[in-house]
Amino acid sequence: MPDLTPADDSTLIRIRGLKTVLNGKTIFDGVDLDIPRGKVTAVMGPSGTGKTTLMRHITGQLAPDAGSVVVDGRDVPRLSRGDLFRLREKIGYLFQNSALLTDFSVFENVAFPLRQHLRLPEELIRNIVLTKLQAVGLRGAAELMPSELSGGMARRVALARAIVRDPMLVIYDEPFVGLDPIALNQVVKLIRMLNDTLGLTGILVAHEFSAVKRVADQVYLIAAGKIAAHGTPAELAADTSPWTRQFFGGEADGPVPFHYPARDYALDLGFPEARA
Amino acid sequence: MSQKHSYQFGTGLFILLGFAALAWLATQTTSIANYRQGDSYTLNARFSNVGQLKLGAPVKIAGVRIGSVRTIEVDPAKLDAKVQLSIATRYAELPDDSAAAIFTSGLLGDQYVAIQPGGSPDALKDGDEFVLTQSSVQLEDLIGKFLAAGGPEKPAEPATPAATPTP
Amino acid sequence: MTPAGKPRNALAGGIAQIGACGLFLLSILAAVPASLRHIRETVRQVWFVGAMSLTIIMTCGLFVGMVLGLQLYYVLSIFGGTAALGTVVSLALYRELGPVVTALLFAGRAGTSITAEIGLMRATDQLSAMEMMAVDPLAYVVTPRFLAGVIAMPLLACVFNALGIFGAHLVGVAWLGLDNGTFWSNMTSSVDVWKDVINGLWKSVAFGAVITLIATFQGYTTPPTSEGVAYATTRTVVFSSIVVLALDFVMTAFLM
Ligand SMILES: Nc1ncnc2c1ncn2[C@@H]1O[C@H](COP(=O)(O)OP(=O)(O)O)[C@@H](O)[C@H]1O
Ligand SMILES: [Mg+2]
Numbered sequence A: 001m002p003d004l005t006p007a008d009d010s011t012l013i014r015i016r017g018l019k020t021v022l023n024g025k026t027i028f029d030g031v032d033l034d035i036p037r038g039k040v041t042a043v044m045g046p047s048g049t050g051k052t053t054l055m056r057h058i059t060g061q062l063a064p065d066a067g068s069v070v071v072d073g074r075d076v077p078r079l080s081r082g083d084l085f086r087l088r089e090k091i092g093y094l095f096q097n098s099a100l101l102t103d104f105s106v107f108e109n110v111a112f113p114l115r116q117h118l119r120l121p122e123e124l125i126r127n128i129v130l131t132k133l134q135a136v137g138l139r140g141a142a143e144l145m146p147s148e149l150s151g152g153m154a155r156r157v158a159l160a161r162a163i164v165r166d167p168m169l170v171i172y173d174e175p176f177v178g179l180d181p182i183a184l185n186q187v188v189k190l191i192r193m194l195n196d197t198l199g200l201t202g203i204l205v206a207h208e209f210s211a212v213k214r215v216a217d218q219v220y221l222i223a224a225g226k227i228a229a230h231g232t233p234a235e236l237a238a239d240t241s242p243w244t245r246q247f248f249g250g251e252a253d254g255p256v257p258f259h260y261p262a263r264d265y266a267l268d269l270g271f272p273e274a275r276a
Numbered sequence B: 001m002s003q004k005h006s007y008q009f010g011t012g013l014f015i016l017l018g019f020a021a022l023a024w025l026a027t028q029t030t031s032i033a034n035y036r037q038g039d040s041y042t043l044n045a046r047f048s049n050v051g052q053l054k055l056g057a058p059v060k061i062a063g064v065r066i067g068s069v070r071t072i073e074v075d076p077a078k079l080d081a082k083v084q085l086s087i088a089t090r091y092a093e094l095p096d097d098s099a100a101a102i103f104t105s106g107l108l109g110d111q112y113v114a115i116q117p118g119g120s121p122d123a124l125k126d127g128d129e130f131v132l133t134q135s136s137v138q139l140e141d142l143i144g145k146f147l148a149a150g151g152p153e154k155p156a157e158p159a160t161p162a163a164t165p166t167p
Numbered sequence C: 001m002t003p004a005g006k007p008r009n010a011l012a013g014g015i016a017q018i019g020a021c022g023l024f025l026l027s028i029l030a031a032v033p034a035s036l037r038h039i040r041e042t043v044r045q046v047w048f049v050g051a052m053s054l055t056i057i058m059t060c061g062l063f064v065g066m067v068l069g070l071q072l073y074y075v076l077s078i079f080g081g082t083a084a085l086g087t088v089v090s091l092a093l094y095r096e097l098g099p100v101v102t103a104l105l106f107a108g109r110a111g112t113s114i115t116a117e118i119g120l121m122r123a124t125d126q127l128s129a130m131e132m133m134a135v136d137p138l139a140y141v142v143t144p145r146f147l148a149g150v151i152a153m154p155l156l157a158c159v160f161n162a163l164g165i166f167g168a169h170l171v172g173v174a175w176l177g178l179d180n181g182t183f184w185s186n187m188t189s190s191v192d193v194w195k196d197v198i199n200g201l202w203k204s205v206a207f208g209a210v211i212t213l214i215a216t217f218q219g220y221t222t223p224p225t226s227e228g229v230a231y232a233t234t235r236t237v238v239f240s241s242i243v244v245l246a247l248d249f250v251m252t253a254f255l256m
Helices: A051-058 A080-090 A106-117 A120-135 A152-162 A179-198 A209-215 A233-238 A242-249 B001-027 B139-148 C009-032 C030-080 C082-123 C126-131 C137-175 C182-189 C193-220 C226-255
Strands: A013-022 A025-036 A040-043 A064-071 A092-093 A169-173 A201-205 A216-223 A226-231 B040-047 B060-061 B065-074 B081-088 B099-104 B111-116 B132-134
Touching: A013 A051, A025 A064, A025 A216, A025 A226, A025 B111, A025 B132, A040 A051, A051 A064, A051 A169, A051 A201, A051 C126, A092 B132, A092 C126, A106 A120, A106 A152, A120 A152, A120 C137, A152 A179, A179 A201, A179 A209, A201 A209, A201 A226, A209 A233, A209 B060, A216 A233, A216 A242, A226 A242, A233 A242, B001 C030, B001 C137, B001 C193, B040 B099, B040 B132, B040 C137, B060 B081, B065 C182, C009 C030, C009 C137, C030 C082, C030 C137, C082 C126, C082 C137, C082 C182, C082 C193, C082 C226, C126 C137, C137 C182, C137 C193, C193 C226
Parallel strands: A040 A201, A040 A216, A092 A169, A169 A201, B060 B111, B099 B132
Antiparallel strands: A013 A025, A013 A064, A216 A226, B040 B081, B060 B065, B065 B081, B099 B111
16 A cells, blocks of 8 residues: 655655556556756656546546546545645646637636636736736736737646646646747746746646756656656766667667558568568 | 726627516517507496406407406306406407407407497497497307207308307 | 547447436536526526527528428429428427427527537636526526427427418419418318327427527536637537437437
């Protein structure tokens, strides 16, 4: 039985023996992982390994088939819907595609979590929202609609929305995808700043090792349903295991095969005699 | 914010419009319209049999509605039905020798009071009674007369189609 | 999706869909108390599904009434009964055409936009984002649209009926020369508030509920792709039309 109590206060999330099967496909097969408080932890891995799925386990959107997921001392898969919602109020989530509410202006998008959960005077809501928008540099865009924003701006609005209630944990799911180098650097800077100034715990899912090096305190590399490597960015960069070499070296073939599993090539091409 | 208020205002207008339509339909196109009338005066008529006549049934001249049946009660002395008709004031010039009859609209429709105007120069006044009335024709009576006459040559009341049988 | 030609699987799939839709209805109803906290959202949806459908409802109501006026005048004149035009038109509208035609127009106008909107919210993770902000998307997105449909549909049907009667009056009295008094007095002596007007409204309420149920269900469960949203929108129109007509028969048989 894994240790469920927060043995030390420095660990915010503790995952033990995680097993997940989706549609008959094994996504996780015994994953152990710790996310320390007040640090930025990067989760990396090839596309489709289950990084988003891992985040969905942490936020209770999906229950694992086995293993424990403990967040802030609470066993997430066993929480009631009400308790889960109370936990989520303390988690900010930045979606891969921003997921701004298309019906509302930038201001109302950022104000949404406040309006839904707190009865605050309009004046105060305005102040909080404008402060967060100022932090991401978009106070001037408050009255725009989401359809009028560029990808980078939308990502920053979503970031402002994720932190508007001063959460204890912010999850960034692939925040750099589709951003130009300028916007990418802005988001990198913001994540680091939020972590430094507010002491937020961050989980960063990303592929860009150069960006990860600048923000993350530690890195988990997930591949084939297991933790393939774990350490500080510098340690991983120096690591020589085939997984890390392929992933960070960007080689096309390696432990992650180039070819999707298939029948014999010669058979498929209609040369059965080639087998004989 | 202003956007939010305009939604609420527009939604309010829409709901008001819907209820206005409902109110109009319910009061102007249904039998409720018959209870609600302008100024009216009352005339009385006595029938030996009112058949299926109902409260609120129309009173018509030449097929056009001019009022409605207000009360139907039995006169304890004469043992016939006394029917109060309320007639719109703008039809105040009914000759005092007019006749009231109970007819059926269509073959199987509801019954109504038809007034056949007379030729007298004097008009009926509020509270007056029709001198001439013709009761509802009962299907049983019709059949009875038909059988007594011994054949189909001479139908009893060709002008008035039969009412539905009385319970 | 398995290739066609497996009717048993299609049947089982259809039954499973109906079951899922029924459970979805239960969860919508369970979310009604929570959605009262977002009452503004319901008001906004009454605007979108109701008020925004007014133009099409009013135009179609007027033309349906005018056509009814013409056609029934012709039929009634064969029997010498044109005096009954107002009665026949209003009864046809109250009992059948008002609720049914309004419902079919509503399915095309509001049902599709509900499905597309919710489907896109699903495809762009907006529903998951709400979940993550501890806001129940059923209470915030689905139930307000459902309530709005139930509220808006009978009101739209009333407007449709009023315009229809107006259209028939236009044709019958103003154009074909029926007597105005005869038109109305025949109508008022035959139409009953409860039996005709109110029973027709019950139909509308039921149609509003099933159409928004189907529309929200299709949108909520659509595969999160643009193709999925397109198919879901089509299914909303097809399914709600069938269900409305079938339900109309059942309600007519048992209610009227
Ligand atoms: N709801 C689901 N049902 C079935 N399979 C899923 C579901 N969600 C994700 N998957 C599968 O799980 C795998 C991991 O997905 P995901 O966590 O999104 O990967 P990524 O690491 O790229 O974020 C993918 O192969 C995907 O096809
Ligand atoms: Mg992902």
